[in-house]
Amino acid sequence: MVKKRNLKEHLTDDTLDLSLSELQSVPVKEIAAIPKATCLDLSSNQLTSLGLTFATSLVHLVKLDLCRNQLIELPDNFGLLINLKYLDLYRNKLQTLPLSFCNLKHLRWLDLKENPLVPKMMQIAGPCLDAQGCQFAARNVVKFLGELNREIEVDKLKKEAHEKKLLEKELLEQAQKKEPKKKKKKKNAAKMVENNREVMPENGSAITEIVDNKDNLNGEVDGIDKVAPARTVCSSIMSFVKSCFLFTLFVTISFYLISLYDEATYQKLIRFTRTYSGSFSSNVPKWVWIYWKQVRTLIVGLIGTLVSLAQYSVIQLVEVYTAIMSDEKVQLYIESTKENFYILCIKVSDILIDGCDSFRKYVGSYLK
Numbered sequence: 616m617v618k619k620r621n622l623k624e625h626l627t628d629d630t631l632d633l634s635l636s637e638l639q640s641v642p643v644k645e646i647a648a649i650p651k652a653t654c655l656d657l658s659s660n661q662l663t664s665l666g667l668t669f670a671t672s673l674v675h676l677v678k679l680d681l682c683r684n685q686l687i688e689l690p691d692n693f694g695l696l697i698n699l700k701y702l703d704l705y706r707n708k709l710q711t712l713p714l715s716f717c718n719l720k721h722l723r724w725l726d727l728k729e730n731p732l733v734p735k736m737m738q739i740a741g742p743c744l745d746a747q748g749c750q751f752a753a754r755n756v757v758k759f760l761g762e763l764n765r766e767i768e769v770d771k772l773k774k775e776a777h778e779k780k781l782l783e784k785e786l787l788e789q790a791q792k793k794e795p796k797k798k799k800k801k802k803n804a805a806k807m808v809e810n811n812r813e814v815m816p817e818n819g820s821a822i823t824e825i826v827d828n829k830d831n832l833n834g835e836v837d838g839i840d841k842v843a844p845a846r847t848v849c850s851s852i853m854s855f856v857k858s859c860f861l862f863t864l865f866v867t868i869s870f871y872l873i874s875l876y877d878e879a880t881y882q883k884l885i886r887f888t889r890t891y892s893g894s895f896s897s898n899v900p901k902w903v904w905i906y907w908k909q910v911r912t913l914i915v916g917l918i919g920t921l922v923s924l925a926q927y928s929v930i931q932l933v934e935v936y937t938a939i940m941s942d943e944k945v946q947l948y949i950e951s952t953k954e955n956f957y958i959l960c961i962k963v964s965d966i967l968i969d970g971c972d973s974f975r976k977y978v979g980s981y982l983k
Contacts, residue, residue: 622645626651629652630656634658634659635659638662639661641665643672643673644672654676657680659683662684663685665693667691670696674698677701679701679702683705687710688710691713692713692715701722702722702753705730711732716760724753727743739752741755751954755958863914863917867918
């Protein structure tokens with residue numbers, strides 16, 4: 616085992632090489648005392664576990680090589696190594712990974728070859744035969760464990776909610792069991808009052824109270840009748856405004872589509888609109904005609920402006936789309952989206968296959 620005082624002798628730049636050192640446990644405290652060592656090589660040793668203090672003390676690690684060891688499992692808090700970008704777990708004895716692994720958002724390279732992984736984890740990780748395959752494994756494993764962690768959290772919340780409902784139901788049942796005793800006491804008290812009560816006067820006060828309540832209700836109804844016409848007028852005005860807005864929007868869209876198809880027809884429609892609105896203005900009353908010309912000019916100008924704005928917006932959108940599609944980063948994002956879609960298809964196919972197998976087994980057992 617490498618001695619404590621000799622660790623710095625294995626440091627080259629930012630890499631601490633402790634490979635082939637016959638280590639059976641990781642000297643976490645000694646390594647943590649060298650914060651410069653962001654790359655740690657522990658390959659080809661005899662490690663069976665890392666310990667809980669490994670992740671908490673070595674958060675600064677960016678690259679970690681643990682290949683050719685005897686690791687049976689990773690610590691549950693392994694996800695604390697949030698700066699980790701490169702992780703080599705080649706040829707160990709890992710069957711699965713901890714859920715905290717989903718916190719390694721910066722992981723870009725992962726090698727899990729020659730580990731007795733469970734079939735689902737092996738399928739998600741893939742063969743990792745080249746650099747691209749190891750990058751694919753890092754991204755998919757982190758994503759899969761993140762989804763699994765969210766599902767577990769949802770199930771946990773549902774379980775807690777169900778337990779809470781059961782507790783409330785038990786408390787309610789206990790309260791209902793106690794209520795009959797209280798009702799009996801109230802009935803006994805009421806009987807004693809009735810037996811000892813003197814003859815009461817006629818219920819004139821009760822009748823008066825009923826009459827007062829009736830008057831109050833009549834007043835409320837009168838108030839509602841007074842408010843109802845005002846509400847009707849306001850709703851009519853709002854309906855008219857909405858109709859005008861929708862009509863203007865429809866005309867604008869129609870004119871815009873016509874301008875895209877044929878500019879000459881669009882210009883004819885504009886001239887026709889102005890002529891028709893001018894002839895209409897001669898048939899309206901004089902007190903309306905004073906404002907009609909201004910309203911007509913405003914509407915025609917508004918339609919033309921909106922059509923021009925729509926044309927300019929389409930041109931700008933086409934230019935932006937062309938610029939975006941020519942960017943290399945966008946191409947990479949599209950490729951990663953395709954890969955994610957491919958993974959989704961694989962998961963859906965697995966679910967369908969499992970469902971078909973279950974159905975086949977059920978039908979077979981039923982026929983037997």
